[in-house]
Amino acid sequence: MATGTVQRRRDMALGSGAELFYDTPLEIVRGDGVYLYDRDGRRYVDMYNNVPCVGHANPVVVRAMAEQQATLNVHSRYLNEGVVTFAERLAGLHHDGIESVVFSCSGTEAVEVAIQMARIFTGKRGLICTDATYHGNSELVGSLTNVGHATKQTGEIRGFPFPERYRPLQEELSEEELCEAYLARVAVAIESLKTAGTGFAALIMCSIFANEGLPEIPSDFMSRVTDLVHREGGLVIADEVQSGYARTGLWWGYEKTQFQPDIVVTGKPMGNGLPLAATAARREVVDTFRAEMDYFNTCASTPLQAAVGMAVLDEIERMELLKNAAEVGARLAGELESRVDLHSVIGDVRGCGLFISVEMIKNDAIREPDAALANSLSESLKDKGFLVSYSGRFNNVLKIRPPLVFSHANADEFLGAFDECMDGMRA
Ligand SMILES: Cc1ncc(COP(=O)(O)O)c(C=O)c1O
Incomplete structure (x- = not known):
């Protein structure tokens, strides 16, 4: 045709x-x-x-997928050692503060889980993100898109200008001063949430600001903004949907831009095409989320996801x-x-x-x-x-x-x- x-x-x-x-x-x-x-x-x-x-149609991944599907694929309410081993391996690829994993089927779902985790753990609602970001398309996650537009700077979300040196917030500042200028805008966003009474739960950002255009970030911004968020009682969510899984030449974008997030979201490449995403955090944060949400996702945390996810990691290492x-x-x-x-x-x-x-x-x-x-x-x-x-x-x-x-x-x-x-x- x-x-x-x-x-x-x-x-x-x-x-x-x-x-x-x-x-x-x-x-x-x-x-x-x-x-x-x-x-x-x-x-x-x-x-x-x-x-x-x-790689498209990677034969090792295709074989793992076919063999697992031909053997068993069930939901997550049965014990399955493969799923546990995959979660352990994934957490083990992160910094020491990342210990447990919640699996899902898309980046959007994983971001939504991350936001819920942060809100439940902190007991606060307010979120901040950059003014030119994209983290997914559900009603909640989609409301982070283009938050820079004045009409969206309300409710429980605030935007701040993403840090960049090509079109800096202010011309003729030293790199250190530019970093300070961006940090000041983050502080304003947090303060605005507190004044509005929602409190501050989390900053969510792609570790390399991929959707913003991969800017050159003033040095130290990422570690300093992480410190600022922690001082204000919030958590840092790193969206690694684009930056993770070896994309930057390191396992995680946050290693490249040098900060340690509290919650990490991964998606797209995890299953090489099989829908597979994850939200990972400290055990205490994940346990608190589990206790509150009773989270279940029919096609997530399955033996199929685990077999394919392991094959992808094997292939990244082998090649x-x-x-x-x-x-x-x-x-x-x-x-x-x-x-x-x-x-x-x-x-x-x-x-x-x-x-x-x-x-x-x-x-x-x-x-x-x-x-x-x-x-x-x-x-x-x-x-x-x-x-x-x-x-x-x-x-x-x-x-x-x-x-x-x-x-x-x-x-x-x-x-x-x-x-x-x-x-x-x-x-
Ligand atoms: C940084 C980032 N986070 C999250 C998502 C959402 O992922 P998904 O399309 O799997 O829901 C995307 C999608 O493009 C993305 O670029």
């Missing part, structure tokens, strides 16, 4: 408006490692999807993907950085392992964001067989976030295509 026909049927079956990437949407029929194939057999290098972290993310990511980011001086429309390149942002701008002097350029660049790269996207506060940041099996050879091929696209735009 022609792709156009599938699209028309999709609009009817799923409701028109369900988002698709690209002016001419792709119909992908097969994945293998870092590659995706459309119905005509055309091959694309996937440089966007972090879910298949150990040394932390090292791969660190090395390939650093080289690709370095190569892209060397293009900043060649093209005035590239404002900045920021890298964090195999997660790289390329900031597209109209004018170097005032750093005016160019979302249209980011869009047309992603279209041109697609035409050359490379799938990227764009994000950030202004949607002008090219987002490069491939499966962790992305190689130096893939990076070289991409750089060739990137240069051709950039030269084409100048012509």
Whole structure:
């Protein structure tokens, strides 16, 4: 069936408006490692999807999935050693203050659990987050999205400007002063919650501010904001849905940005495509949550999730993907950085392992964001067989976030295509 026909049927079956990437949407029929194939057999290098972290259709994960499903898959109200072992292994990958795990099926659910945990543990309701974040799509979690908009700065949620050095809160401050300026805004947000009578339960933030556009953070901000939150009686929730699972070249984004969260949320890559997410915290925090909530999630904490989750961790270790993310990511980011001086429309390149942002701008002097350029660049790269996207506060940041099996050879091929696209735009 022609792709156009599938699209028309999709609009009817799923409701028109369900988002698709690209002016001419792709119909992908097969994945293998870092590659995706459309119905005509055309091959694309996937440089966007972090879910298949150990590669599309990874055979070890597929086998673990099939074998477990063929043996047993039940809900969580029976004892299952596999689930316990997986939870122990996951907690063991974190800092010492993370001991127990609540499993769920999506990042949104895991964030919701984290918020409930923090509220129950502190006995307070107020939450703070950045003004350009995304943590999920339920009514509660979705209310954190775009909280920077004045109309949303009410009730139990407050936003603060995400820390960045490219478009700083105030020009001409030293890094130390800039850090202080951002911390002051966090303090204002907390104070506002206290004055409103909701009290302060938690700060939630992505450990590398992925959806904000992967900013360069003033040094010490993350550890100092953690201290501030603790002094104010709150907990720090690290959303590791994008930054976790070796993405930065370390297991966790919070290791990269150097702070110790109280609650950690993981999702997307955990199951390499099988819905699997987790909220992890100190035993006392998890026990208090369990006592209050009697939390049950039918397809979570199952033998299937555990078998697949273990296979993903095994594959990350066997293929040394932390090292791969660190090395390939650093080289690709370095190569892209060397293009900043060649093209005035590239404002900045920021890298964090195999997660790289390329900031597209109209004018170097005032750093005016160019979302249209980011869009047309992603279209041109697609035409050359490379799938990227764009994000950030202004949607002008090219987002490069491939499966962790992305190689130096893939990076070289991409750089060739990137240069051709950039030269084409100048012509
Ligand atoms: C940082 C972050 N947290 C949470 C989520 C929500 O995850 P899910 O789509 O699995 O509910 C997302 C999704 O994009 C995300 O980027």
